[in-house]
Amino acid sequence: MLKNLSREDRLRVMGFVCSFAWADLEVKPKERALVHKMVKELKLDPDEAKQVEGWLQVPPRAEDVDPAAIPRAHRQMVLDFARRMVKADGTVDPEEEESLSLLEALLA
Numbered sequence: 058m059l060k061n062l063s064r065e066d067r068l069r070v071m072g073f074v075c076s077f078a079w080a081d082l083e084v085k086p087k088e089r090a091l092v093h094k095m096v097k098e099l100k101l102d103p104d105e106a107k108q109v110e111g112w113l114q115v116p117p118r119a120e121d122v123d124p125a126a127i128p129r130a131h132r133q134m135v136l137d138f139a140r141r142m143v144k145a146d147g148t149v150d151p152e153e154e155e156s157l158s159l160l161e162a163l164l165a
Contacts, residue, residue: 079116
């Protein structure tokens with residue numbers, strides 16, 4: 058599934074991942090490391106990786122992480138990646154839990 062994603066879809070997935078890294082208003086080192094691992098998993102090209110790195114400095118704009126824009130075929134993957142991010146630092150903050158619950162409800 059990952060290798061079949063378009064550039065737009067790869068960036069959409071990573072936009073959601075980065076938005077979850079920012080859910081508690083701080084990107085922690087373990088979250089940053091997970092983002093870098095996901096960049097490799099998705100085989101992002103250098104321009105895409107640069108965009109993702111920018112989202113680790115400044116969160117993606119809300120309009121760029123619209124759950125309605127996620128194709129049905131990719132929803133489970135986005136949820137799985139978001140769950141991984143929420144658990145990355147070993148602590149699930151209330152903000153992260155709330156964001157994940159909301160995303161799950163919107164993608165159901």
